[in-house]
Amino acid sequence: METLTDNALMTRVKQGNYDALGLLFKRYQKPILGFFYRMNGNAAESEDLVQMVFERILRYREQFRSEGEFRTWLFHIARNVQHDFFKKQQKEPFNKNWEDWAAALEAENTADGDLEKIQDLALLDQALKHLSPDKREVLVLSRFEELKYSQIAEILNITEANVKIKVFRALQDLKRIYQTLEHGKNT
Amino acid sequence: MEKILDCEKAQGFIADFWAKNLPESQKNELEKHLEGCAECREAWEFAQSIRMDYAALPLPEPSANLQEGFEQILKKYKNKNSFWEQWATFFKQLFTPEKLPVWGYSLALLAVGFGIGYYWANKPQKDDNQLATLSAEVQAMRETMVMTLIKQPSASKRLQAVSLTQELSSVDAQVIEALFFTLNHDENANVRLATLETLYQWADRPAVREGLIKAISQQDSPMVQITIAEMMVALQEKKSAESFRKLLESKDLDQNARQQIEKSLKVLL
Structure with a gap:
C-alpha cells in the first residue's frame, strides 16, 4: 500500500474508500502541522487546523482532480483553513511586538560563543514569526514545505513570477527584522 | 558588451536561490548584476547567510490527540455517508436500463389494476338494481x-x-x-x-290507530285489554277514551283490566 501514489489514494477516497485517507494522513500530518505551526506558533491550535484540513478533504473530495497534484491541492486547502482561521480569530499571529521581543532577548543576555549557530537559528525563527502572514506564508511554503514556485503559484492562484517577487520582498523584510533583532542582541 | 540582468530578473534569481533552485549558469549571470547593484547585493548576501539547517528549527511532534481526532472525523464521515450512499445506491439500482422491462411490466400491471377498479366502481349500480329487485321479491x-x-x-x-x-x-x-x-x-x-304488538309498530299510521281504537270494544281477553290500554297511554290517543268507557260499563270486565283501564283513562283525560 505504501507504494501507492498520493493521487491513487485520493482517487480511492473520492470513490468512497475513506480508509485510504488514513495513509494520506500518515504521510502529511507532519508537514501540514509544521505549516500551521510556522504560521501561528501554537501547537494545539495547529493540530485542530490539521483536523479541519482532513475534514475538508472529505467534504470536498469530489473536487479533487486526479490530473492535478494531491500535495498542491492539500496545501491549497491548508492555506484556506489558515486564512479562515485568522479571519475568524480577528487577530494577527505572533502579535507580540517584535521590538518587545528584541528587548526581552537583550535582557536575557544569553550570548555564548559555542551556541552561536543555535542562536542564529533561534533568531531566524523569531524573525520569521515577526514577518507579516502573507510574506511568512511564501517563505514557509517554499523553504519548509519545499514546494516549487509553480506549485505555490497554483496554491495562491497567482503567477510564478509573482511568487518570486513575493519571496524576494519577504526576504528583504526578513533581513530587516533579523538585523534589528541581531542588533538588539549585540547591544 | 554583454547584457546585464535587470533588477527584476536578479530578484527572481535570488528567490530561486532561496528555494535551492538556481542553476550555476544563472548564478554567474546574477553575480555580474550584483557588482553594480547594492540593493540586490545586500539581499543576496542575506539569503546566503541564512542558508542554514532549517530542519533544526523546532517543530512540534503530532500528538495522540491528532490521530484520535482524525479517526473520529473519518468514523463520522463513514457513518454519515454510508447512510446516504445506501439510499443513493438503492435509487440508482432502481433506474438501471436492465430494470426497464420490470418497470414496464409493473406499470402495465398498475394500469390493468386501475382498469379493473374503474370497471367495478361503475358496476355496483347494476348490482344495486338487482338487489332492490331481489328484496322486493x-x-x-x-x-x-x-x-x-x-x-x-x-x-x-x-x-x-x-x-x-x-x-x-x-x-x-x-x-x-x-x-x-x-x-x-x-x-x-x-x-x-x-x-x-305487531300492529303497534305501525301505530303512526292513522288507519292503524283507528283500527286499534275500534278493536278495544271487541276484546274480551283481559291480557289484550290491559296491553291495549297501556298502548293508548303511550300513544296519547284521547279518542280511545270513549271506547274504554263503554268497556267499563260491561259487567263481565276483568277486575285487573278494569283497574288498568281506569288508570289509563285518568292519564288520557
Whole structure:
C-alpha cells in the first residue's frame, strides 16, 4: 500500500474508500502541522487546523482532480483553513511586538560563543514569526514545505513570477527584522 | 558588451536561490548584476547567510490527540455517508436500463389494476338494481306467506305469520287488514296479543290507530285489554277514551283490566 501514489489514494477516497485517507494522513500530518505551526506558533491550535484540513478533504473530495497534484491541492486547502482561521480569530499571529521581543532577548543576555549557530537559528525563527502572514506564508511554503514556485503559484492562484517577487520582498523584510533583532542582541 | 540582468530578473534569481533552485549558469549571470547593484547585493548576501539547517528549527511532534481526532472525523464521515450512499445506491439500482422491462411490466400491471377498479366502481349500480329487485321479491314472498299462514287452523302457524310481518320492511293495506281481522276474530289470545304488538309498530299510521281504537270494544281477553290500554297511554290517543268507557260499563270486565283501564283513562283525560 505504501507504494501507492498520493493521487491513487485520493482517487480511492473520492470513490468512497475513506480508509485510504488514513495513509494520506500518515504521510502529511507532519508537514501540514509544521505549516500551521510556522504560521501561528501554537501547537494545539495547529493540530485542530490539521483536523479541519482532513475534514475538508472529505467534504470536498469530489473536487479533487486526479490530473492535478494531491500535495498542491492539500496545501491549497491548508492555506484556506489558515486564512479562515485568522479571519475568524480577528487577530494577527505572533502579535507580540517584535521590538518587545528584541528587548526581552537583550535582557536575557544569553550570548555564548559555542551556541552561536543555535542562536542564529533561534533568531531566524523569531524573525520569521515577526514577518507579516502573507510574506511568512511564501517563505514557509517554499523553504519548509519545499514546494516549487509553480506549485505555490497554483496554491495562491497567482503567477510564478509573482511568487518570486513575493519571496524576494519577504526576504528583504526578513533581513530587516533579523538585523534589528541581531542588533538588539549585540547591544 | 554583454547584457546585464535587470533588477527584476536578479530578484527572481535570488528567490530561486532561496528555494535551492538556481542553476550555476544563472548564478554567474546574477553575480555580474550584483557588482553594480547594492540593493540586490545586500539581499543576496542575506539569503546566503541564512542558508542554514532549517530542519533544526523546532517543530512540534503530532500528538495522540491528532490521530484520535482524525479517526473520529473519518468514523463520522463513514457513518454519515454510508447512510446516504445506501439510499443513493438503492435509487440508482432502481433506474438501471436492465430494470426497464420490470418497470414496464409493473406499470402495465398498475394500469390493468386501475382498469379493473374503474370497471367495478361503475358496476355496483347494476348490482344495486338487482338487489332492490331481489328484496322486493322477498318482500312480496313474505307478504304472500303472511296471508297464507294467517288463515291456517294451527295457532302456532298463525303466530308465525304475525312474527313474519315484523320482518317486513313495509306493509300494505292488505296485510294490515288481515292483522286486524286476526286481532278482532282470532280465537287464541296469544295470537291476538302478538298481533297487537305487531300492529303497534305501525301505530303512526292513522288507519292503524283507528283500527286499534275500534278493536278495544271487541276484546274480551283481559291480557289484550290491559296491553291495549297501556298502548293508548303511550300513544296519547284521547279518542280511545270513549271506547274504554263503554268497556267499563260491561259487567263481565276483568277486575285487573278494569283497574288498568281506569288508570289509563285518568292519564288520557
